[in-house]
Amino acid sequence: MFLVLPLVALVASAPWGRMGAIVTAPDAREALWLSLWTSSVAAALCLVLGLPLAWLLARADFPGRQLLRALVTVPLVLPPVVAGVALLSAFGRRGIVGEPLRAAFGTQIPYTTAAVVLAHTFVALPFFVLSLEGALRSTPERLERVAASLGADRWTTFRRVTVPLAAPGLAAGLVLAWARSLGEFGATITFAGNYPGTTRTMPLAVYTALQQDRDTAIALSLVLLALCVAVLLALRERWWNVR
Amino acid sequence: MSGLRARLDLPGRLVGEVNAAPGELVAVVGPNGAGKTTLVEAVAGTLPERHSCLVVVDDEDWSALPPQRRHAGLVFQEHLLFPHLDARANVAFGPRSRGASRREAVAGADRWLERLGVADRANSRPHELSGGQSQRVALARALATDPRVLLLDEPFSSLDIAVAASLRDVLGVHLRQFTGVTLMVTHDALDVRALADRVVVLQDGTVVQDGTPEAIAEAPATPHAARLLGLNVLSGIATGTEVALTTGGALVLATPATGPVLATFAPSAVTLTADEPVGSARNRWPVTVHRAVERDGVVRVHLHARAGTDADLYADVTRGAAAELALTQGRELWASVKATEVTAWEAAAATDR
Numbered sequence: 002m003f004l005v006l007p008l009v010a011l012v013a014s015a016p017w018g019r020m021g022a023i024v025t026a027p028d029a030r031e032a033l034w035l036s037l038w039t040s041s042v043a044a045a046l047c048l049v050l051g052l053p054l055a056w057l058l059a060r061a062d063f064p065g066r067q068l069l070r071a072l073v074t075v076p077l078v079l080p081p082v083v084a085g086v087a088l089l090s091a092f093g094r095r096g097i098v099g100e101p102l103r104a105a106f107g108t109q110i111p112y113t114t115a116a117v118v119l120a121h122t123f124v125a126l127p128f129f130v131l132s133l134e135g136a137l138r139s140t141p142e143r144l145e146r147v148a149a150s151l152g153a154d155r156w157t158t159f160r161r162v163t164v165p166l167a168a169p170g171l172a173a174g175l176v177l178a179w180a181r182s183l184g185e186f187g188a189t190i191t192f193a194g195n196y197p198g199t200t201r202t203m204p205l206a207v208y209t210a211l212q213q214d215r216d217t218a219i220a221l222s223l224v225l226l227a228l229c230v231a232v233l234l235a236l237r238e239r240w241w242n243v244r
Numbered sequence: 245m246s247g248l249r250a251r252l253d254l255p256g257r258l259v260g261e262v263n264a265a266p267g268e269l270v271a272v273v274g275p276n277g278a279g280k281t282t283l284v285e286a287v288a289g290t291l292p293e294r295h296s297c298l299v300v301v302d303d304e305d306w307s308a309l310p311p312q313r314r315h316a317g318l319v320f321q322e323h324l325l326f327p328h329l330d331a332r333a334n335v336a337f338g339p340r341s342r343g344a345s346r347r348e349a350v351a352g353a354d355r356w357l358e359r360l361g362v363a364d365r366a367n368s369r370p371h372e373l374s375g376g377q378s379q380r381v382a383l384a385r386a387l388a389t390d391p392r393v394l395l396l397d398e399p400f401s402s403l404d405i406a407v408a409a410s411l412r413d414v415l416g417v418h419l420r421q422f423t424g425v426t427l428m429v430t431h432d433a434l435d436v437r438a439l440a441d442r443v444v445v446l447q448d449g450t451v452v453q454d455g456t457p458e459a460i461a462e463a464p465a466t467p468h469a470a471r472l473l474g475l476n477v478l479s480g481i482a483t484g485t486e487v488a489l490t491t492g493g494a495l496v497l498a499t500p501a502t503g504p505v506l507a508t509f510a511p512s513a514v515t516l517t518a519d520e521p522v523g524s525a526r527n528r529w530p531v532t533v534h535r536a537v538e539r540d541g542v543v544r545v546h547l548h549a550r551a552g553t554d555a556d557l558y559a560d561v562t563r564g565a566a567a568e569l570a571l572t573q574g575r576e577l578w579a580s581v582k583a584t585e586v587t588a589w590e591a592a593a594a595t596d597r
Contacts, residue, residue: 141324143320143324144324144326146288146290146311147318147320147324147326148326148337148341149290149310149311149312150288150289150290150311150312150314150316150317150318151312151337151338151341151342151385151389152312152313152315152338152341152342152389153312153337153341154312154341157341161337162326165328166326166327166328168328
């Protein structure tokens, strides 16, 4: 009841008459498009960074593995605002990475679209890594040993046995990471600011609209809700088919 | 020396030496925990401590090689097929990994599936295959890499007796053409009898005996080997309760059977008498004592039938009975077995379809 009530209220208070106009307004379309593609890039980055990390955590045996897992989990429990401040300290104008970067190339990360992607990746990566690690752990290691006995080296085994068997977990991890990115607010506003067109993603647009026009905020929230429900349904169907 | 030479030094798990000539099938027997699977893993190179095991195959030292560089084919009790690949892709996996082109690998896979009688299941995923079919595909997958050592870890023990029997026949046919060494872990007397050239007996992590099945049946070093190898096995064609033996003569069963069978009975079920018995035993043959070996108060007698059939038999008698019968080589006696003590395993009639 507690979980469903606010969502029902949201739908009930929607300005259905003006929905079309609000959602197709240039500002809203811009924010939606920005959100969609930055979240997708962040999910892709999670795949690139998270796949080796998850494999290390699930399969390799090295000192400090527990520590690494703890470090991966930190962004999961960290308040997003703190994540934003941390990213600023690293990549900001005076940050330990940001300052040399600016001196060498003149590039500046904070308050750009790149900052949005970085903030998204930072908060979404743990979701992807932990979900994939679980999937990798549940694929039988004996199958990997069979692959080795058939002449497959580590990379071939990983590519042709480990990853395909972990595919459902991998897909789930990507969706989780993507959804977490889509809803990301605190780290984004802290690290990337709230500039229309470059860093104002959907959640920031909702927040901005709420201060002037409640109806717009509700309409945009409904779009996000619909998007999440659609993704969940689409994936559900695929997972059912696999079984 | 070509063939296999394995020297294991894993105290507490397996210590000893196992050798095999090219083309030989060596059965590895022993109770659970004796180290059978450790032996298989040591040769395959999947043990973390592989460096303390010397493995030499056809004069090539495998000891330092990782599993993917050893040419060993593995088949386990559970088929362990890749669930996301169909049967053809499972068999093609090995050749593909060893650098064959996709087309070569697939063509080779189809040939192996054909040879093992599962060509029509090439497009099936493992979960669509029966137990016997899965194990045929697993065998095809292991053989398709052209291994120099074939490692079979209880390959039939999860199958129905009838399915296991038909698969045993198929394996026997292929092993006759196989020039590499086969190590087969088994708990089944019929595997040993039908396939093994030699037997390695393990006990508590030690290789305790190594010899032909006949030599070990005569003087088994462990109770486990005695039970496994001492079993009398006669083959023939059953019609009702009578089996026409391939060694000549007939054997009477209590329970009717049809077609080719393997009839088994324990050495303890064989009664030895000095004169022709007149009791209820339906199966009786005049026999000559070939050898008698005593172990733990039980004398195992290796007999050869003089008439009626041309078979070797084993009988277990007490020390007292042995003395009374004056067991010496060449002594002529009568052996008898009650029909109720004989179990008939219907073999080739079996099918896993």
